Amino acid sequence: MGEGVVAAESVQAALARAWKHHQAGNLELAKQVYQKVLQSDPDCGNAWQLLGRIQYQGGDTDRAVELMLQAIVCERTNPAFHHNLGLVYVDIGKLHEADTCFKQAVRLKPDYAEAFNNLGNVLSAQGNMDDAITCYRQALRLRPSLSIAASNLAQALSAQGDLDEALAYFLHAKETPPNLAQDAYFHGIGLAQMGKLEEADHCFREAVRLRPEFPEAHNNLGNTLAARGMIDQAVSCFEEALRLKPDYAEAHYNLGNTYYLGGKFSDAAACFRQALLHRPDYIIAHNNLGSALDALGEREEAVACFRGALRLQPEMAGAHYNLANALVALGKGDEALGSFQEAVRLQPGFSEARERLKVVARTLR
Numbered sequence: 001m002g003e004g005v006v007a008a009e010s011v012q013a014a015l016a017r018a019w020k021h022h023q024a025g026n027l028e029l030a031k032q033v034y035q036k037v038l039q040s041d042p043d044c045g046n047a048w049q050l051l052g053r054i055q056y057q058g059g060d061t062d063r064a065v066e067l068m069l070q071a072i073v074c075e076r077t078n079p080a081f082h083h084n085l086g087l088v089y090v091d092i093g094k095l096h097e098a099d100t101c102f103k104q105a106v107r108l109k110p111d112y113a114e115a116f117n118n119l120g121n122v123l124s125a126q127g128n129m130d131d132a133i134t135c136y137r138q139a140l141r142l143r144p145s146l147s148i149a150a151s152n153l154a155q156a157l158s159a160q161g162d163l164d165e166a167l168a169y170f171l172h173a174k175e176t177p178p179n180l181a182q183d184a185y186f187h188g189i190g191l192a193q194m195g196k197l198e199e200a201d202h203c204f205r206e207a208v209r210l211r212p213e214f215p216e217a218h219n220n221l222g223n224t225l226a227a228r229g230m231i232d233q234a235v236s237c238f239e240e241a242l243r244l245k246p247d248y249a250e251a252h253y254n255l256g257n258t259y260y261l262g263g264k265f266s267d268a269a270a271c272f273r274q275a276l277l278h279r280p281d282y283i284i285a286h287n288n289l290g291s292a293l294d295a296l297g298e299r300e301e302a303v304a305c306f307r308g309a310l311r312l313q314p315e316m317a318g319a320h321y322n323l324a325n326a327l328v329a330l331g332k333g334d335e336a337l338g339s340f341q342e343a344v345r346l347q348p349g350f351s352e353a354r355e356r357l358k359v360v361a362r363t364l365r
Helices: 008-023 027-040 045-057 061-074 079-091 095-108 113-125 129-142 147-159 163-175 180-193 197-210 215-227 231-244 249-261 265-278 283-295 299-312 317-329 333-346 351-363
Strands: none
Touching (some): 027 045, 061 079, 113 147, 147 163, 180 197, 197 215, 231 249, 317 351
């Protein structure tokens, strides 16, 4: 699948290896591995984001922001990327930019309790206490066990002079029992984003043990299993997530990726179609459906899918590359040349696209 699914296992393994270096403080080694990941998969948002974190740790905040913005270019609809960039902006005092990031995170993921809490913090710092209170209340509606949101709400109410309600929320923050399944799930999400797949696996298993009807936990457990090559177990997890939540676009998409890795291209295409049925603007699903169709020899429809992805996200280098390869297979080398050129323009380090561009250019002379 070009820069998408085919490389998923090796990319995940490389990210896990890089993160071990990163955690150990071997930042230069980690940086080298992240850069290698990007040579084979220039649309890997996690690699861009983690490179940004290295720059941030080194004090180069401008470059850190630039790299984390590139992660968002690659995965514009990933709410965690917007949220994490918002946290960086908060740390460097750019509250207006942080406000924009957190608002985008909750637009993309309306049940993102942590993002509502952090948006509340930014609004409070800007003196917009009424809207901050609204955000804290929403965070608690979504996740009543989020004691930090209860504490923040209590402080905001106190500042507004509503001391009785403030006291109630101070007590809520102190006495709220933890939601263990949800806490395990969110811990697993964080570990998975850092490439710590075995530890994430443990957290997701604990979440589904505590709450068996937890589709998001089944889905993310499937992701960690697929990334570690445990394909049959991953398929079972995605199927359970879909049994619990049949319109779960991300689980349809992830099941499709897993089938693709196993060479089941027809099954993969069917899953990607289901993902798009429930979420028509799912950019990477358009791209990956194109890759599955290309593998089945249905190249005209594949081209339409790649073009669909690019209509939604014109800066997606991997989709330009995949489109170019499909056009070459259809004997449309002249048209393919422009797509290879665009992939290289967007990602100058995209070595595979650069080599293919040279080959196709030679055949057209």
